[in-house]
Amino acid sequence: MEASEVAACWEANAETWTRHARAGYDLYRDAQNTPAFFAHLPDIDGLDGLDIGCGEGSNTRKLAEAGASVTAIDIAPTFIRHAQEAEAASPLGISYRVADGMALPFADASFDFATAFMSLMDMPHQDRVLAEAKRVLKPSGFLQFSILHPCFATPGRKVMRDEAGNVLGIEVREYFRVGDGEIESWRFGAAPAEEKARVAPFRVPRFHRTMSDWINLLVATGFRIEHMHEPGVDAQTARAVPYLADTYVAPLFLHMRVRKPVR
Ligand SMILES: C[S@@+](CC[C@H](N)C(=O)[O-])C[C@H]1O[C@@H](n2cnc3c(N)ncnc32)[C@H](O)[C@@H]1O
Structure with missing residues (x-):
């Protein structure tokens, strides 16, 4: 799929995505992915950062609240408009474009660090975005990113449940098939049924890569791998918050922090 088509999909998603994410329907992000990301983020107070x-x-604002001076970019103008409106309403010094x-x-x-929350697997040329991130980082700067877990969130992933709804396992399909923008259609699962019925589903082009593809890409770009994390819930949380129970069985997300060598 061409990059312009990918951009058009995100622009079409942006209005509903913003409204639903801000209503709290992106529960995996709010309850698991973002807290885990920040728990493993080095101290960024006083640093210059780029959010890709x-x-x-929402996550950009958290970077600014942690003391960083933040620049942020997105391919979809409607997302940037909403982000700029939030900045105008409660200024944190974030520059969006x-x-x-x-x-x-x-x-x-230009930057001490870069972040990419759940965006790199949505880009057709991950070698280019990694090379660009490395280029704009200062020597010894870091990139921390989250992606759908390459092993357990393959295209067509299914959560297998028993009749009572308990999670039995994760069905993994097509791990080895390199993605080329196949569209996945879905809505945030935590949105109320009437709200889901009212909106068109998101159309998300996927560019799935295997775990070894990701590691080899990072190494070929010249990054040093520093830290990895696979967020999941414990048994007690899985019982208390059934929505997240699949991540007791296997992670949905992979977090990595990589560093640009000094030379
Ligand atoms: C799953 S959303 C994550 C958004 C945000 N980081 C968050 O955590 O809520 C993926 C984002 O990547 C953006 N995106 C996709 N391709 C892009 C590209 N080539 N350059 C910049 N942003 C892109 C989309 O517009 C979308 O906002």
């Missing part, structure tokens, strides 16, 4: 694929800016993560409009060595 910022969406409506529409841009493509695969061609970043910033000079070499």
Whole structure:
């Protein structure tokens, strides 16, 4: 799929996505993915950071609240408009702009760190976005990103449940098939039924890569792998919050922090 088609899909998703995410329907993000990401983020107080694929800016604002001076980009103008409106309403000093993560409009060595929350697996040329992230980082700067877990969130992933709804396992399909923008249609699962019925589903182009593809890409780009994390819930949380129970069996997300060598 062409990058322009990918951008068009995200622009079409952006209005409902923003409204639903801000209503709290992106429960995996709010209850698990973002808290885990920040728990493993180094101290960013006083640093210059770039958020790649910022969406409506919820996680970007958390970076700014942690003391960083943040610039953020997204391919979809509607996401950037909503993020800028939130900035105007409660200023945190964040600079937003529409841009493509695969061609970043910033000079070499501009940032101390970069983040990409759940956006890299949505880009057709991950080698380019990784090379661009490395280029705009200062020497010894880091990139921390989250993606759908390459092993357990393959295209067509299904959660297997018994009749009582208890999670039995995760069905993994097509792990080895390299993604080329196959569209996945879905809504945030936590949205109320009447709200789901009222909106068109998101159309999300996927560019699935295997675990070894990701590791080899990072190494080939010249990053040093520093930290990995696979968020999941314990048995007690799985019982208390059934929505997240699949992540007791296997992780839905993979977090990585990689660093640009000094030379
Ligand atoms: C799953 S959303 C995540 C949004 C946000 N980071 C968050 O955590 O809520 C993926 C985001 O990546 C953006 N995106 C996709 N392709 C992009 C590209 N080539 N350059 C910049 N952003 C892109 C989409 O517009 C969307 O906002």
